[in-house]
Amino acid sequence: MTGLLSTIDSPADLRRLTRAQLPALATELRDFLLHSVARTGGHLSSNLGTVELTLALHYVFNTPEDRIVWDVGHQTYPHKILTGRRERMGSLRQQGGISGFPLRSESEFDAFGTAHSSTSISAALGMAMAAHQKGEDRQAIAVIGDGAMTAGMAFEALNNAGVLDGKLLVILNDNDMSISPPVGALNRYLAQLMSGRFYSAAKQVGKQVLAKAPHLFELAKRLEEQAKGLVVPATLFEKFGFNYIGPIDGHDLESLIPTLENIKLLEGPQFLHVVTKKGRGYDLAEADPVAYHGPGKFDPKVGLQQPATAPKPTFSQVFGRWLCDMAAHDQRLVGITPAMREGSGMVEFHQRFPDRYYDVGIAEQHAVTFAAGLACEGIKPVVAIYSTFLQRAYDQLVHDVALQKLPMVLALDRAGLVGADGPTHAGAYDIPFLRCIPNVSIACPADEAECYRLLSTAYAQDHAVAVRYPRGSGVGAELPTGPEALQGLPFGKGELRRQGQRVAILAFGTLLQPALVAAEALDATVVNMRWAKPLDLELLLEVARSHELIVTVEEGAIAGGAGSAVLEALQAARLPLPVLQLGLPDRFIEHGDHGKLLSGLGLDAAGIERSVQAWLAPAAVVQGEAS
Numbered sequence: 001m002t003g004l005l006s007t008i009d010s011p012a013d014l015r016r017l018t019r020a021q022l023p024a025l026a027t028e029l030r031d032f033l034l035h036s037v038a039r040t041g042g043h044l045s046s047n048l049g050t051v052e053l054t055l056a057l058h059y060v061f062n063t064p065e066d067r068i069v070w071d072v073g074h075q076t077y078p079h080k081i082l083t084g085r086r087e088r089m090g091s092l093r094q095q096g097g098i099s100g101f102p103l104r105s106e107s108e109f110d111a112f113g114t115a116h117s118s119t120s121i122s123a124a125l126g127m128a129m130a131a132h133q134k135g136e137d138r139q140a141i142a143v144i145g146d147g148a149m150t151a152g153m154a155f156e157a158l159n160n161a162g163v164l165d166g167k168l169l170v171i172l173n174d175n176d177m178s179i180s181p182p183v184g185a186l187n188r189y190l191a192q193l194m195s196g197r198f199y200s201a202a203k204q205v206g207k208q209v210l211a212k213a214p215h216l217f218e219l220a221k222r223l224e225e226q227a228k229g230l231v232v233p234a235t236l237f238e239k240f241g242f243n244y245i246g247p248i249d250g251h252d253l254e255s256l257i258p259t260l261e262n263i264k265l266l267e268g269p270q271f272l273h274v275v276t277k278k279g280r281g282y283d284l285a286e287a288d289p290v291a292y293h294g295p296g297k298f299d300p301k302v303g304l305q306q307p308a309t310a311p312k313p314t315f316s317q318v319f320g321r322w323l324c325d326m327a328a329h330d331q332r333l334v335g336i337t338p339a340m341r342e343g344s345g346m347v348e349f350h351q352r353f354p355d356r357y358y359d360v361g362i363a364e365q366h367a368v369t370f371a372a373g374l375a376c377e378g379i380k381p382v383v384a385i386y387s388t389f390l391q392r393a394y395d396q397l398v399h400d401v402a403l404q405k406l407p408m409v410l411a412l413d414r415a416g417l418v419g420a421d422g423p424t425h426a427g428a429y430d431i432p433f434l435r436c437i438p439n440v441s442i443a444c445p446a447d448e449a450e451c452y453r454l455l456s457t458a459y460a461q462d463h464a465v466a467v468r469y470p471r472g473s474g475v476g477a478e479l480p481t482g483p484e485a486l487q488g489l490p491f492g493k494g495e496l497r498r499q500g501q502r503v504a505i506l507a508f509g510t511l512l513q514p515a516l517v518a519a520e521a522l523d524a525t526v527v528n529m530r531w532a533k534p535l536d537l538e539l540l541l542e543v544a545r546s547h548e549l550i551v552t553v554e555e556g557a558i559a560g561g562a563g564s565a566v567l568e569a570l571q572a573a574r575l576p577l578p579v580l581q582l583g584l585p586d587r588f589i590e591h592g593d594h595g596k597l598l599s600g601l602g603l604d605a606a607g608i609e610r611s612v613q614a615w616l617a618p619a620a621v622v623q624g625e626a627s
């Protein structure tokens with residue numbers, strides 16, 4: 001590799017360049033980024049939009065002493081490339097490679113680990129106040145997108161920061177996009193701020209002020225006032241106690257760098273509003289930032305292509321189909337998504353039932369309590385939510401839903417490991433954290449057809465039911481059709497899938513398939529449990545009485561998971577049977593290929609067979625192996 005970029009191994013190298021060299025570097029960086037992501041897959045359009053902002057931040061601020069907290073962190077590839085990880089970009093999001101998100105353990109330049117949105121202002125404020133407590137002079141910077149800004153947590157942090165005197169800079173990276181087009185009143189407000197009059201006026205003023213500034217340090221006081229001159233009067237952010245600056249063009253280094261240099265001199269909480277374009281510099285991504293939000297591998301010359309043969313529908317698509325079918329059947333149904341329309345398979349539902357579709361923004365807590373309110377009035381809410389993001393709405397689920405025994409369907413997508421996004425996005429904990437809440441049930445479909453049917457079962461209940469299903473597709477089981485299609489499976493009932501001897505494998509969810517394969521070699525019984533709560537006690541006890549060993553298999557945390565529920569049930573029934581619990585261990589599982597990760601954890605057919613054989617092996621042999 002030649003060119004300027006090849007000389008940058010850290011921001012210190014960057015800071016040795018002249019300002020005149022930076023536009024060329026930005027071009028190289030963008031080109032490198034595009035070709036790198038095209039080879040690995042990953043979050044593209046957000047990163048294309050932050051090239052200049054990243055350069056400007058590392059150029060002006062003394063990173064890593066000054067701290068940058070990137071909200072969500074899906075826009076940090078330019079940051080990774082400039083902070084010593086250029087050569088590792090080929091390993092992005094692969095097992096053993098670098099993460100797609102900032103990681104404190106990966107680099108001293110990653111001040112804070114992110115991936116779930118809207119945490120940056122809180123974390124940066126914490127860092128700013130820590131510097132204050134310790135008498136250290138450093139800047140803490142939160143870079144937050146307009147989508148992430150919609151979350152309550154961002155506003156909680158603004159509310160707190162505005163009355164504290166931390167050296168905090170919040171940069172709103174406003175590209176007028178979330179993953180989907182942005183929603184809500186805040187978006188409307190930001191659009192007003194960016195409307196022609198404000199935007200061009202602010203830009204003009206900014207350029208005049210900065211061109212005339214002779215020497216930044218000597219003119220600190222004057223610049224402070226001038227920077228305030230960039231302020232659009234009485235913005236929401238000023239009312240929160242910030243000095244609001246902007247909007248400025250986030251792709252114009254000539255605006256960004258002097259503005260950031262000015263801001264460095266200002267006291268108190270600062271708020272800089274930059275305007276960027278998602279997908280900037282790659283025409284196809286600019287035209288369709290949604291498709292290029294998180295693409296797989298592609299050829300940059302031709303862009304994303306439709307596969308030659310139609311792939312199996314994903315579980316998300318199965319959910320989307322069920323949602324449309326049930327909505328057509330029952331007028332009371334409404335669908336809710338916290339900003340994940342595409343990922344949750346709700347595009348068609350949105351098109352066909354726009355009045356019954358609610359994208360509430362990145363607001364999982366609100367989504368759940370909003371659904372509770374709807375349920376109080378006889379509406380039938382279906383909340384589509386990734387397992388990992390439901391973690392945000394735990395109290396809402398306990399206090400607002402379960403305690404009042406309100407009915408709703410929680411379509412819990414991305415349950416289990418998710419692959420390239422890694423541990424931040426893994427749906428590892430939903431069974432343990434849901435099964436301890438009264439009035440909440442959990443269905444674990446083993447394939448697509450069961451998923452469809454169990455959604456119907458969930459919809460028919462008088463309390464909250466989560467239906468958990470994984471990312472991607474399963475065995476490709478054909479979906480029900482015809483007049484009976486929307487008929488559910490029996491609530492709380494499993495099914496015997498194979499009769500064997502000695503060992504009974506109880507499978508919860510899609511790991512039923514490898515369990516069936518392992519059972520052939522082991523001549524084991526296999527039960528498709530279908531429900532983690534309630535357990536099918538009748539079936540469980542019948543199986544327990546006729547076998548020597550119970551093996552539970554789930555793609556979720558072992559601790560407190562479905563296997564634990566089985567243990568509790570056996571104990572309550574005074575059946576002292578050994579239970580081998582297979583699932584996710586008590587550690588975070590890194591990013592990588594989903595299938596390989598499962599094999600590595602012994603959750604494929606060979607692994608299940610191995611674990612059972614090891615359990616059955618005479619103790620002497622096991623001890624021998626261990627010593």
Ligand SMILES: Cc1ncc(C[n+]2csc(CCOP(=O)(O)OP(=O)(O)O)c2C)c(N)n1
Binds near residue numbers: 074075115147278338
């Ligand atoms: C708590 C949470 N909910 C949902 C998501 C999924 N998500 C990732 S990026 C994103 C959109 C972010 O939009 P914005 O902050 O404007 O960044 P942009 O992609 O536009 O750069 C969403 C909804 C998430 N990461 N965290």
Ligand SMILES: CC(=O)[C@@H](O)[C@H](O)COP(=O)(O)O
Binds near residue numbers: 074179294343414
């Ligand atoms: C950054 C983020 O949270 C999302 O973009 C997420 O990576 C999407 O994951 P899926 O690809 O599983 O929808």
Ligand SMILES: [Mg+2]
Binds near residue numbers: 145146148
């Ligand atoms: Mg955005």
